[in-house]
Amino acid sequence: MPVLRVNVAGSAIVPGDLRxxxxxxxxxxSELPQKAPIxxxxxxxxxxxxxxxxxxxxxxxxLTPPRRCWKALSWPRHLGFGRGRQNEGLCIAFG
Numbered sequence: 001m002p003v004l005r006v007n008v009a010g011s012a013i014v015p016g017d018l019r020x021x022x023x024x025x026x027x028x029x030s031e032l033p034q035k036a037p038i039x040x041x042x043x044x045x046x047x048x049x050x051x052x053x054x055x056x057x058x059x060x061x062x063l064t065p066p067r068r069c070w071k072a073l074s075w076p077r078h079l080g081f082g083r084g085r086q087n088e089g090l091c092i093a094f095g
Contacts, residue, residue: 002081002088004028005057007049007095028090037089041075049095061093 006021032038043056052058059065063082065072076082076091 003061003063003076003091003093005061005093005095009050025092032090033087036087039076039079039081039089039091041091041093043095047095056095057093061095 004024029038041056041061043060047054047056047059049055049057059072060075063074063077065074074082076093079091081088081091
């Protein structure tokens with residue numbers, strides 16, 4: 001799993017199942033090869049996972065962003081994720 005999605009509103013994980021997210025994170029970390037990178041992505045201006053049009057998970061965090069915007073680059077892909085390499089690590093994308 002090269003990209004692990006997580007959305008936060010205020011101080012709560014959305015949709016609200018912190019236990020499920022912790023399990024997903026623990027599983028992803030346990031499968032990482034030794035010394036594999038862990039990258040955390042944080043979006044900024046104009047992105048919100050709660051608005052479909054501006055959802056960073058479907059845009060800059062996607063391994064295959066839609067071509068609706070010529071500036072939309074896949075952050076994970078440009079950082080080396082999603083290429084099927086065993087040691088590519090884990091990318092945690094915060095929305």
